[in-house]
Amino acid sequence: MTVGVQVKQTLAELKGIQATLKTFAQSGGNKEANALLLKNARRVALVIEKMEKRLGTLEFEEPQYKGF
Amino acid sequence: MSEWLNILLRSAGLFALTLLLVRLIGKRLTSRLTFFDLVTGIAIGVIVAALSLNMVQNFAGGLVALAVWTVFPALLYLLAIKYKAVRDILQGKETVLINHGKVLEDKLLEARLTPEDLLGQLRKKNVFNFADVEFAVLEPDGELSALLKKEKQPATPKTLGLAVVRESVPQTVMLDGVVMDEPLAAMGLNRRWLHTELAKAGVAPENVFLAQVDSLGQLYLDLFDDAIQVPKPRARERVYVSLKKCQADCELYALGTRNPEAGKMYEESARLLEQAVRELEPLLTR
Numbered sequence: 001m002t003v004g005v006q007v008k009q010t011l012a013e014l015k016g017i018q019a020t021l022k023t024f025a026q027s028g029g030n031k032e033a034n035a036l037l038l039k040n041a042r043r044v045a046l047v048i049e050k051m052e053k054r055l056g057t058l059e060f061e062e063p064q065y066k067g068f
Numbered sequence: 069m070s071e072w073l074n075i076l077l078r079s080a081g082l083f084a085l086t087l088l089l090v091r092l093i094g095k096r097l098t099s100r101l102t103f104f105d106l107v108t109g110i111a112i113g114v115i116v117a118a119l120s121l122n123m124v125q126n127f128a129g130g131l132v133a134l135a136v137w138t139v140f141p142a143l144l145y146l147l148a149i150k151y152k153a154v155r156d157i158l159q160g161k162e163t164v165l166i167n168h169g170k171v172l173e174d175k176l177l178e179a180r181l182t183p184e185d186l187l188g189q190l191r192k193k194n195v196f197n198f199a200d201v202e203f204a205v206l207e208p209d210g211e212l213s214a215l216l217k218k219e220k221q222p223a224t225p226k227t228l229g230l231a232v233v234r235e236s237v238p239q240t241v242m243l244d245g246v247v248m249d250e251p252l253a254a255m256g257l258n259r260r261w262l263h264t265e266l267a268k269a270g271v272a273p274e275n276v277f278l279a280q281v282d283s284l285g286q287l288y289l290d291l292f293d294d295a296i297q298v299p300k301p302r303a304r305e306r307v308y309v310s311l312k313k314c315q316a317d318c319e320l321y322a323l324g325t326r327n328p329e330a331g332k333m334y335e336e337s338a339r340l341l342e343q344a345v346r347e348l349e350p351l352l353t354r
Binding site: 003006007010013014016017020021023024026027030032033036037039040043044046047050051053054057 | 233234235236255256257281283284285303306307310311313314317318321324325330333334336337340341343344347348351
């Protein structure tokens, strides 16, 4: 498995986490918990953004693994 | 009028009357019985019993006695709410039996308690060693309250220095197979969501005895058919674990890459995820 594929997997997992955190925050709960969840969902989004940028470079270096 | 019919009518009438009069006294009588409450209760009971069995010649007199025994306590309870002096007479004061870990023998005598009584009451509170008690009070209703010494108290998240996040109460959304729409709406959910979740768990709605939703929208089920194992909601733990995994991944990439810029980026990501793990830990794992 190349680094590109690995990073892709992590990226997918991170996106899953972000979605679940947002779902948790959606479902009622209380304000304190919601704020905490949203704050960390944003944090994960930040990481996703960084990783996607890196993935662009990796795909350029290993074009044979491009796409999902 | 025959005797039995007389008693029947009397008893029925008194039954209704007593029901009303006891309501007048209020809820206090049943919730926390002091000695005075007990006396009042017994007096009312005896008067009613005597009246309904026609053991009193003067029926009107009996009714007056009944009225006095219900109205007076009711009035006294009202006064007691307002004046502490009345309260102290009516309910008595609490007696400190153990202070600073030492049994106060004179107070014990005052409360007419033998050492065995004290030990027995403590045992009821799951305290088998009197030396574990810092402070114990005999409440006016005869119940013993004990404060354990700090080191003997059960560990709480606070004493352990653990952070916790406040969560709202779970809502009961299905009872006895019937969907409760109001709690569902309170959580911002609807029947369709519930049916989707039930389908995910592979459970027929008519088989559900109880269903509760916690504050993160996780559905907990109990079925009529106890042979079926319901999967426990694991989303919290799953998110937590995969978050940790992603963090570890980032650290691994940071070590693996030869591009210093990318290495810095991965390190930064790992740091962010670590913060997220730390902050979410109380919510997702406790």
